Amino acid sequence: MLKLYSWSIWAHDAIPAEEWKYRNLKRVVFPIVDIIFFLSGFSAARFGIPAISEFFPDEFVDIFAYVLSLASFICLLGVSFPSLWGFEIAGKSVVLGLIIGYVVALFLLTAVGEDSRGFIFFISAVSLVFIIWRLSLLGSEWQARRVEAAAERELAARLAAIAKLDRGE
């Protein structure tokens, strides 16, 4: 259990010193957002999604809800354990697609005269900001990992060259 904690985002050394000021984004805000998405999928599976039901059969709505729950749960795992960042990218992309689909459905309904859907359309659009922002952060971290891996390889090559010189080869 302690080992699991040491791998998590809540472990003492999980947040780099330069990100310490923003630690609660990763430790509190993002996990809460994922939990809310998971609960929204759970709620959709039980009570349906009226806007999606306007366009798709009930079976599709159920699939939409289960996929949203599963993808959100994977995102929650990814944000909780930083080494699972790849899973989080996959999960977040799926959640993004589902929520954009939902926002588009609300937009189409609003456009054809169901003006009362306008409010929920804008509220749903707000949730997109969190998803895109998190995806953008994950992209930057992926890029930084790649650059650091290249630097590690360069360092290993330089150290090998120095060791060769030390041996007089």
Add this chain to the structure above:
Amino acid sequence: MDFVTIGGLVIGLIGALSTIGSVVVLVYKSRGENKTAALNAKTALDARIDARVTLQLETAWKSITDLENNVKSLETRETRRSGAITRILRAIAKQWPGTEGPDLDPADIAEIEETIPIAWIRKSPT
């Protein structure tokens, strides 16, 4: 086609494109060079190389200082020893019977002290 069918297609298409597009954008973005990340990596690399060079220099200087101390201590001991040998030789010479003094090897004397009276030193074979 009616509104529901077109709407369903639009929703499905945009949703699927968003999912695939976001992954494609992330993969593309991760391949690009980020100046800050590259700079950080370079700084980290330099810091590690500096640390290694510093460690090597510290080890080398410690070794040099130890050797210097050893040499100093050997020099002091050697000076004391040669002084003592000189004093012993002088004492022996004072107590030597006759006027010739002791018969010493010039090579040995040259090793220990230059102040031994020449008269005491063995003549080289001619």
